[in-house]
Structure formats: C-alpha cells, structure tokens
Amino acid sequence: MVFEGMALAGYATGAKLGILYLREEYRYLEKQLETVLLGMRGKGLLGRNIAGKEGFDYDIRIQFGAGAYVCGEESALIESCEGKRGEPRNRPPFPVQVGYLDKPTVINNVESLCSVVKILEKGAEWYKSMGTKETSGTKLLSISGDVRYPGVFEVEWGITVQEALEMSGAMNVKAVQVGGPSGRLIGPNEFHRTICYEDLPTGGAFIVIGEGRKILDVVKNFMDFFIDESCGSCAPCRYLTVILRNKLNKIMEGKGVASDLDDLVNWGKQMKIANRCGLGQSAANPILSSIENFRYEYEAKIEKGKDFDTRFDLNKAIQESSRAVGRFPQA
Numbered sequence: 001m002v003f004e005g006m007a008l009a010g011y012a013t014g015a016k017l018g019i020l021y022l023r024e025e026y027r028y029l030e031k032q033l034e035t036v037l038l039g040m041r042g043k044g045l046l047g048r049n050i051a052g053k054e055g056f057d058y059d060i061r062i063q064f065g066a067g068a069y070v071c072g073e074e075s076a077l078i079e080s081c082e083g084k085r086g087e088p089r090n091r092p093p094f095p096v097q098v099g100y101l102d103k104p105t106v107i108n109n110v111e112s113l114c115s116v117v118k119i120l121e122k123g124a125e126w127y128k129s130m131g132t133k134e135t136s137g138t139k140l141l142s143i144s145g146d147v148r149y150p151g152v153f154e155v156e157w158g159i160t161v162q163e164a165l166e167m168s169g170a171m172n173v174k175a176v177q178v179g180g181p182s183g184r185l186i187g188p189n190e191f192h193r194t195i196c197y198e199d200l201p202t203g204g205a206f207i208v209i210g211e212g213r214k215i216l217d218v219v220k221n222f223m224d225f226f227i228d229e230s231c232g233s234c235a236p237c238r239y240l241t242v243i244l245r246n247k248l249n250k251i252m253e254g255k256g257v258a259s260d261l262d263d264l265v266n267w268g269k270q271m272k273i274a275n276r277c278g279l280g281q282s283a284a285n286p287i288l289s290s291i292e293n294f295r296y297e298y299e300a301k302i303e304k305g306k307d308f309d310t311r312f313d314l315n316k317a318i319q320e321s322s323r324a325v326g327r328f329p330q331a
C-alpha cells in the first residue's frame with residue numbers, strides 16, 4: 001500500500017523516482033520489500049508507462065539510513081539519502097523548493113501515503129465519516145511500555161486516552177507520554193482527553209508508564225536519549241540538554257534546591273526557540289510537561305526552604321585541582 005501511495009504521489013507531482021527511506025534497524029524488511037517491488041514492476045505498476053498510461057514513468061528504490069532519530073526530520077533525511085551525515089538543513093528553502101539533489105522533493109510518511117490509497121479506493125466521504133470534525137480518518141497508534149498488548153493499533157481519530165489504555169491492556173497507569181520522547185507527559189487527570197489535532201495531537205507514539213515507576217527516572221531516560229541523538233550542530237541542543245540532564249540528576253540525588261526547578265523550566269523553554277529542528281526544540285518537553293503535571297515528584301526531592309545548595313563542599317570540590325597545582329587552601 002505504501003508503494004502504491006508513492007506511485008500515486010509520483011503521478012500527482014510528475015516525479016520519476018521515489019525513495020523509501022528506512023533506518024538500518026529495519027534491514028530485515030529489505031528482501032520482502034524488494035520482492036513486492038519486483039512484483040509491481042512485473043505487473044506494470046512501476047516502471048515505464050505505468051498501467052498503460054503513456055508517460056507515467058515511475059520507479060522506487062529503497063535506502064537505509066544509519067539509524068538516527070533526527071533523520072525522521074525531512075531535510076536530515078534528504079541529507080542522509082544523498083549519502084551525507086544526517087543533519088537538518090536550514091529552511092527556507094524547503095524540500096518542495098530545493099530537496100533531494102537540489103530537486104523539488106515531496107516527503108510524506110508511510111501512514112499518509114497509505115491513507116491516500118484508501119481514500120482513492122473508498123472515497124473522501126468514507127474517510128471523512130471517521131474521526132473528529134477537524135481530524136478525519138484513522139490513526140496508527142504505536143503503544144508500548146507498561147501494557148499487556150504492546151503493538152501498533154489503527155484507531156479512529158478522537159478516541160480518548162483512556163480507551164487507548166483499555167485497548168492495550170494497560171492497568172494501574174501513572175502517566176502516558178503522548179507523542180514519544182518529544183511529546184507530552186500526561187497524568188490521569190488528562191486521560192479523558194481525545195486524541196486528535198483539536199485536543200491532544202500525536203504523531204502516533206504512546207508510551208505507558210505504570211504506577212511502579214518514578215517519573216524522574218522516565219524523564220532522565222528521555223533526556224539521555226536526546227543527548228545521544230542530537231546531531232550537535234546547534235549549540236543549545238548539544239550542551240543545554242546535558243546541563244538540564246545534570247540538573248535533573250542533582251535533584252534525583254536529593255541535592256536539588258527550589259531554584260533548580262525554576263532553572264529547568266526557564267532553560268527548558270529556551271530550547272523551543274534556540275534550536276534549528278524539532279529534535280532540539282522539543283528536547284526539554286519531558287522536563288517541562290513532567291514539572292507541569294508531576295511537580296510533586298520533583299518537590300519531594302528538593303531541600304525545603306533553601307534556595308542554594310547547602311551541601312556544597314568547596315574544599316572537597318577543589319581537592320583535585322589543589323593536588324594538580326600543589327597548593328592547598330589555608331585553614
């Protein structure tokens with residue numbers, strides 16, 4: 001269905017070449033996908049004069065990336081397709097103006113391309129009969145975490161978070177990270193909300209966090225992920241993620257003070273405006289939304305009534321440098 005959607009996109013735009021880009025982790029799909037492409041070429045659904053239509057020439061090749069999260073960003077994906085390091089480009093120009101090999105390029109995700117095929121087969125009215133007023137159709141939810149039935153579920157837009165949890169066999173849920181690491185961490189008071197663009201939007205990832213987990217552990221895990229996955233070209237994405245994670249560590253070790261929480265919020269907000277692509281812009285989201293919804297877990301770790309680190313030991317902190325230079329503070 002993805003390949004059919006790509007051929008339709010080729011027909012609509014006059015493109016002759018489509019690329020299916022997969023991260024290296026999906027190499028195991030390669031043989032199966034190549035077999036499907038061969039079959040389509042054999043049936044005249046790819047290649048020259050597709051389906052007997054003069055001048056409708058289109059073919060598809062598969063390209064594997066090295067496995068970077070940021071290559072889900074369209075311009076980084078194009079860089080990777082060109083054989084370069086996967087780093088987002090400055091925009092404008094946008095890919096539809098200057099894309100793959102400097103040619104106008106349309107980039108869509110697998111889900112959108114499949115939806116096009118379904119809409120052409122069954123009609124726009126059929127598609128619009130599902131979902132909500134402003135978010136038509138269906139959505140693939142990739143549900144993972146503390147659930148009995150992890151997997152990918154196709155649902156109509158507009159189901160509630162609670163319904164998605166019941167569908168996946170989740171019990172005793174403390175929080176849900178809606179939209180993956182870059183998304184938003186919500187608590188039970190928001191489980192009545194509906195998954196759609198006019199309420200709670202998501203790209204599809206839905207990570208369930210059970211009662212037994214500590215929110216700060218979960219947030220630290222996401223911050224470690226962003227530190228690993230930053231391509232490094234924007235300074236705040238490269239170093240502020242580390243500073244935020246270190247401050248989080250400080251709080252987790254019971255050494256935090258009230259101003260650390262303010263710093264996390266104020267510096268986290270800067271990430272939204274100081275970075276070039278969505279990865280860096282949303283890297284502080286787990287911190288910001290967990291402080292918004294689970295502030296009590298942070299406050300339980302923070303020294304009450306102190307606005308400075310009372311346990312900081314200056315003598316201990318400078319021991320190593322004192323030894324290196326052979327000079328020690330006078331008593």
Ligand code: SF4
Pocket residue numbers: 070087088229230231232233234235237238275276277278279280281
């Ligand atoms: S925000 Fe981060 S991942 Fe995105 S371009 Fe900048 S450094 Fe790279």
